[in-house]
Structure formats: C-alpha cells, structure tokens
Amino acid sequence: MTDTPPANQPAGYVPAKVWQPKSNPAGTFGSINSPVSGARFDQALPVGRHPLQLYSQGTPNGQKITILLEELLAAGHEGAEYDAWLIDIFKGDQFGSGFVGLNPNSKIPALVDRSTDPVTQVFESGSILVHLAERFGAFLPAEGRARTETFNWLMWQVGSAPFVGGGLGHFYGYAPFKIEYAIDRYAMETKRQLHVLDTHLASHEFLAGDQYTIADMAVWPWYPGSLYGVYDTHEFLAVEEYRHLLRWYEAIAARPAVARGRVINRTSGAPGTVLRERHDASDFDALIPAPL
Template identity: 60%
Template sequence: MTDEKFPPANNLPAGYVPPKVWTWEPGNGGQFASINRPTAGAQTDVELQVGKHPLQLYSLATPNGQKVTILLEELLEAGHQGAEYDAWLINIGKGEQFGKGFVDINPNSKIPALADHAPKDGGAPIRLFESASIMTYLAEKFGAFLPSEPRARAEVLNWLFWQMGSAPFVGGGFGHFFSYAPMKIQYAIDRYAMEAKRQMDVLNRQLADNEFVAGKEYSIADMAIWPWYGRLALDTSYPDAGTFLSTHEYDHVLRWAKQLAERPALKRGVMVNKTSGPLAEQLHERHDASDFLTKTQDKISEA
C-alpha cells in the first residue's frame, strides 16, 4: 500500500519505508557507530582508578564534561581548597564509559561522572551523574555560584535546566546532522538549525539586560551554558557552524562568551580531559594544580 502523504520515493534513502518493528544493525550512528548500542549496562569488567583527592571525576572534555571542570576550577580559584580533584580520562570513542566501574557510578554510561569520597555526612561515597546534578551538588557543598536567596536561586536553576533541556537539540540534533551524520540530510539540518538559532535568540534576549545569564552574578548557569552556546557564538564548536548559523549576529551572547573566555579558571577547566586541538591545550588527566604547567601534552611530548 502506497503512503500518499509521505511517498517512499521522497524518503532518504529513496524508497525507504520504516519497518513495523525497528531492529538494531551494527553501523547505525554515523561517526559513533562503533560504540552505539540500543542496550545499557556494563560491557567490560574494567574498574575505575581512584586518586588522592576526595572528589574523583571521570570525564572527557566534551561540552558536558567541560561544565564540571570549569566549576571545579572556579571553586579552587575562589579559595575552596576542598574542591581539589582528580580528573580521569574516559575515552568514549573507545567505549570506556561501558566499563563496570563507570557504570556503577553512571548507569546511563555518559560522561561526566563524579564520586565524592568525603561527603558532608561522613558516610559512604556519593555517586553523581548528569552534569546539572553534579554542578548543583558541588555548588551546594561549597556554598558558591548558586545563590541562597529563593528568587535568585530559582533563576539560576531555571537557566541551568534550560541548558539541559535545550542543548540536546544543538548537539544531538544540529551538531550530529551538520557534522557527524554519514550523509547530509537537508530536512534534518534545516530543522535543527532553526531550533539552534531560536535558542541563541532566547539567550541573546536574556543577556541584553543581564551581565550574566541569571542576572548580576556569575553562576553555575553560565558555566553550564558557555561550553555549548558560548563556544557556538565564538565559532569554536562544530567546524564552520558559527558561519552557517550566523552566530555573530547574537551580539549579547558574543559579548558574554568573550567575557567568560578570559576567566583563568574557565581557561583551565576546558583543558582538563581534552584530547584534541593544540597539544598545549590538552591535559589528559588532572591530579594537581601544577599539572597545567607540567603535564599538558606538549610538555609530555618534549620529555
């Protein structure tokens, strides 16, 4: 029976008709096909390493990973020495997020994941997954970057969760089809480009009247939003995405993105667990503040 509303000849690939029941086939997923699966749970028995600090982070410098390392470096910059941490590299391209130790912390097998071995109640370690959960926990633990006044706190959380709900359309939607999919699909790119630009407009309007996203104070909302939308505004996210989306038009986002990019703690935070780009900007693991001076990949290559 021919579908008159959606003729198969117009599908991509031409003639494709969705089956009544979807089944997984190796190769689905474009660039990430080698690690994508339709099931959860551990695939290997690999345990996680534990360093000397109470806070143990297992991550990669994707935008979601950078949110947490920016916050940790900002906490240290602000004098919270209890925020010292070990950052262990989880190479998602090699499927390390499916090791048993990682899955024990994050059953969803996504970075970042964090274990606090010195929680305030003195009890067993606390596991944390989902970047917003980690950031809220750390902000509350150290009493920083999340206001206590109810209205200001609510505004920060509004924008933190706006980012969590919106960014998948930018990353898994626009970014995937623009940069990673095995073919260029105009419908998908148009659909997600429109949504990415709408979100940039939302943020631009908010920043027109506010120095920072949630108002007058720098907060975890800024730290969560910058790796996604700040980098997009600065055209340092997906190759050529800034040009394609005309992100220079969002002048208030661009002002904010440049302002945050000059913060020393943010500069350090985006380097942690980074495995691409200039070697001087890659710190695969971070176990001490001095590592930024002695253990970036350019220093290791020279040794």
Template identity: 60%
Template sequence: MSNDYIPPKVWKWEQPSGGSFASINRPIAGPTHEKELPVGRHPLQLYSLATPNGVKVSILLEELLEAGHPAEYDAWLIEISKGEQFGSGFVKVNPNSKIPALMDHSLNPPQRVFESASIMLYLAEKFGGAFIPEDPRQRTEMFSWLFWQMGSAPFVGGGFGHFYAYAPMKIEYAINRYAMETKRQLDVLNRHLAENEWMAGIYSLADIAIWAWYGNLVLGRAYNAAEFLDVQSYAHVLAWAKRIDARPAVIRGRKVNRNWGEPWEQLPERHSAADFDALPKAPG
C-alpha cells in the same frame, strides 16, 4: 539509505547506522567489559571528557578552587569513542554510561553523582552554595536557566551537531530543522543578554552550563558551524561568551580531560594545579 524508507512495525537493531559513533552505539544499557576506574589521592574523583557536558564540571571545580574552596580533585579521561564509558567501573558510577561522572570519597560509603547539572548542584551545595545566588529571585532565575540548558542543548548537540557534522550523509531536512531550532535558542539567549550581564544577576552555575554549549558554539569551537549559523549576529551572546572565556578558571577548566587540539590546550588527566604549569606554552 532510501528516501522512501517506511518504518517497520517493530524496530530491530540489525547493523550500525553509520556516522562517527556508530561502532559504540547500541540500544541496551549495562557494561560491555570489565574495567575498574582509577582512584587518585583527592576525595573528589571526576571521570570525564572535555565535551560541553564535561567541561561544565571541570570549569566549576576550577572556579571553586579559584574562589578558595577546598575542592581539589583528580580528573580521569574517559574516551567515549573507544567505549570506555561502558566499562564495569564506569557503569557503577553512571548506569546511563554518559560522561561526566563523579565520586565523592569524603563520604562513607562514597557518593556517586551523575548527570552534569546534578554534579554541579552537588558541588555547589557541598561548598556552601557557591555560584548559586542567595537572593531568592536570582536563585529561581538561575535554576530556570540551568534546566533550560539541560532541556535545550540536546537539540544542539544530538540534533544539529549530529546531522551537520557527524551523520554519514547530509540530510537537508534534518539540518534545516535543527539549524532553525539552534538559531531560535541563540536568539532566546541574545534577547536575555541584551538586558543582563549574567544569566541570573550574578555569575552562576547557569552561566557555566550554558557557556559550555552556546558560548563555545558562538566562539567557533563547535561543529565548524560558526559561519553557517551566522553567530556574529548574536552580539550579546558573543560578548557574554568572551567575558566568560577570559576567566582564569574557565581557561584551565576547558583543558581538563581534553586529548585533542593544540598541545597547550590538552590536559587528559588532572591531579593538581601544577599539571597546568607543566603544559607547553602557547606561541606568543
């Protein structure tokens, strides 16, 4: 790659650009191969991977179960590094070929839901407005923060995370540009959480969605960048992240559709609560 690159008048896809996902990136939509999705015995079928967007939904499902809602589900692993999101069955559920995706077989015909915030809102409304504040002001605040996360996190994952951890070369300008924006977003959160225990008055969808990205970031689980971003300086974000991290449903939910890390943290498929009990025990 040259430092004096001049963009052509019309961009053409000629060869992979390098980086961790170069082999599956392409500028067109649609399936690349025929593959039907599995369907388990529960009405709710989740097709996902334990990325920040993926764990939003698995954590919410576990929170719903913890709160006594009949939200039993099957979770199936979609290995995006192998291009499984481009299988014909998955594309039928999400034409954008991104995880997570959900099918609700309690309806006839079954209902597909894609985009993580859309899935969260669908599930919350399905179970009586769970984790959505009843107070109109808190409800509005929750929606503002939920969609703040949806609009802001691409700068963290697609921007900072890509250029800091996944790009084929370290580009100082790109890393500095996205590090600055990531730290600005952390400061937005830190200022809000200095005066609020939760994002919208009570623990809500906004906390789950934001924690999946920024909580994991300050807890040192993303891009090996905790020291680089000086996450310890965001004390209020860190305290909030630790409160959420200790919740039993969060502990379970972040293991679902995970196929890396310690053996006791990996539950590639989830079909019942008993699956967690079958995991190896963590040392100590």
C-alpha cells in the same frame, strides 16, 4: 505506510513495523551505539588521592564540571581539589563495569565525592553542578529570585542542549550523509535558542542577573562554545550576529579558571588546549611553552 516520500533519504526507505538495529550501523558512533544499557567489559575505575574523583571527557558537558571545580579552587575552596580521569567516549570507555556502576546511563561526566560518609556518587552534569555548588556554598545563590533564576537557566540548558548536540551537531557533523530536512530543522531550533540567550543577555550581565553562577558555567561551553569548537557550525549559523551573547561569552572566556577548566580531559585540539588528565594544579605547567 505504503508510499515512499519523493525526497526520501535513503531512497526507497520505509520504516519497518517494528524497529530492529542494523548489523553494521553507520556514523561516527555507530560501532559503539546499542539499544541496551549495561557494562560490556570489566574495567575498574582508577582512584586518585583527592576527595573528588571526576570521570569525564572535555566535551561541552564535561567542561561544565571542570570549570566549576577550577572556579571553586580559585575562590579558595581547598576541599575542591580533584582528580579528573579521562573516559574516552570514542573508544567506549563509558561501557566499562566501573563506570557503569557509577553511572548506569553510561554518559560522562560522573563524580565520586569521597568527603561524605557514605561516599556520594553523582551523575548528570546538572546534578553534579548543584551538588558541588551546595557542598561548597558557592556559585548558587542561597535563596530568593537569583536562586530561582539560576535553576531556570540551568534547567533550560539541560533540556535545550540535545537539540544542538544530538540534533544539529549530529546531522551536520557526524551523520554518514547530509539530510537537508534534519539540518534545517535543528539549525532553526539552534538559532532560536541563540536568540533567546542574546535577548536575555541584552539586559543582564549574567544569566541570573548580576551574579556569575553555575547557570553560566552550564550554558557557556554549549552556547556558543560547541558551535565554534566541536561542531564547527559558527559560520553556518552566523553566530557573530548575536552580539550580547558574544559579550557574555568573551567575558567568561577571559576568566583564568575557565581557561583552565576548558582544556581538561580533552583528547584533541591545538597545542596548549589539551590536558588529558588533571591530578594536580602543576599539571597545567605542561601546557605552557618553555622559554626560548
């Protein structure tokens, strides 16, 4: 490559023959991003008293798991009691030796299930959802078309969300400068995904049909949750025009377990929306304003 594109950003940039990382990378996560994996410091993970130990942050991927856990408890599954420990990804907690030993990919969420012998370690949000749903026999149809449909939409979300978070969310909200081409590319794809969901939900109560499943819990924090919340792109993308998607979104938002699950392991937000860690159901009492 010898000619620089006329609208190149930054001006004059031409990719090197062999890429090398910058000594001072820019962007929100620039100081913690690295081209190699592995632990960067020694730090053991804390362990609470419950069978399930969750290590996470209240991002859309983290919310999937705490929503399911709260739904399981609401459905009467006492064995789903859990400790939710905060892994602050903005501070680099995910690179501690304990967390890397649990998830070599250094991404939240990760789960330790101490009710099994031997202990089960699970990482990747989709895998954790399936593990818990199968462990308790809930929110995942046992057989037939509904089970397949649940997996269809769960896998769709796992494969599609990077276009929203790492794509639109990054270039619209986190990149050190705006790149029209990148924002247009990912806005186009995010709009297409919203239309996929809106079209499907025009004739289905939930993603897998008439059953509320882990597929709904996986998609809900992202579409349109992340667009209202962490990336603040709802106006930019005209999210309000997807009325069938919003019907579904608001119905799930009204569930008490979802209202609890969405606030856990948050590090910022309005009063009543942040519960940094959850170790007992009574922890939610701190979110309720005291009577005058």
